[in-house]
Amino acid sequence: MKLYVKNMVCNRCKMVVGSELEKLGFQYHSVELGEVDLKSEISDKQKIEIDFHLQKFGFELIDDRKSRTIEKIKSLIIDLVHHQDSKLEINLSVYLATQLAQEYSVLTTLFSEVEGKTIEQYFISQKVEKVKELIVYDELSLSEISDKLKYSSVAHLSNQFKKVTGFTPSYFKQLKDKRRLKIDEL
Numbered sequence: 001m002k003l004y005v006k007n008m009v010c011n012r013c014k015m016v017v018g019s020e021l022e023k024l025g026f027q028y029h030s031v032e033l034g035e036v037d038l039k040s041e042i043s044d045k046q047k048i049e050i051d052f053h054l055q056k057f058g059f060e061l062i063d064d065r066k067s068r069t070i071e072k073i074k075s076l077i078i079d080l081v082h083h084q085d086s087k088l089e090i091n092l093s094v095y096l097a098t099q100l101a102q103e104y105s106v107l108t109t110l111f112s113e114v115e116g117k118t119i120e121q122y123f124i125s126q127k128v129e130k131v132k133e134l135i136v137y138d139e140l141s142l143s144e145i146s147d148k149l150k151y152s153s154v155a156h157l158s159n160q161f162k163k164v165t166g167f168t169p170s171y172f173k174q175l176k177d178k179r180r181l182k183i184d185e186l
Contacts, residue, residue: 003036003047004062005054006071009078013059020053033075034068070114072100073107074122081126081149088150092123128164131157135173142169 005017010033018031021038026046029037042050051061062068076099080087087095093104096119100107111119127149134145142154151157161169 001038001041003038003050004068004071005034005036006060006062006067007058008033008075010082016057017054017059020057021050024050024053026050033079034071035075066110066114069100069102069107070111073111073119076100077119077123077126081123081130092119124160125164128161131161131169132165132172135169138173 008014008017014031014033017036018028021028021031021036026042027039029039031037047061054060062071073096076096077092080092080095093108096107097104108119111117111122115122130149131145134140134148135142140148142157146154146157149157151160158169161167161172165172167175
């Protein structure tokens with residue numbers, strides 16, 4: 001049985017959800033971003049119990065199809081930007097349409113209606129957060145960050161960064177209080 005979980009954004013989230021399910025005595029085949037494949041069917045009462053325990057960690061079960069689709073879009077983008085940056089060269093619309101087996105126009109309309117921003121805006125905000133992370137680590141130059149995240153140029157990265165944050169990457173690097181956001185709050 002599949003359960004869909006909102007706000008799962010990283011491997012630690014997968015570990016927490018898996019651990020909570022084990023504590024509650026539920027066995028599962030897999031825990032992926034936004035999705036759990038349980039080994040057996042569960043009752044509505046058990047779903048409520050799981051949801052209650054997961055909410056303590058900022059997660060919640062999703063029942064309706066639209067919400068599941070939106071969470072899947074978010075999970076795919078987060079995974080692409082934060083864990084598979086080598087695949088960033090592919091066209092986002094083709095990638096999402098292929099992964100979700102739906103027309104991109106349907107996905108983007110649904111996402112915009114519910115989230116109040118476009119898929120592209122969400123994708124850009126995730127990329128900018130990744131840039132912030134890499135700037136804070138101070139291991140790569142801006143040129144290397146630009147290459148890693150498949151920006152066409154450092155100027156393009158800088159313009160996009162300033163448009164989203166209000167700061168240039170260099171000014172952001174100098175800030176004592178690095179204003180990074182939590183991925184699930186974007």
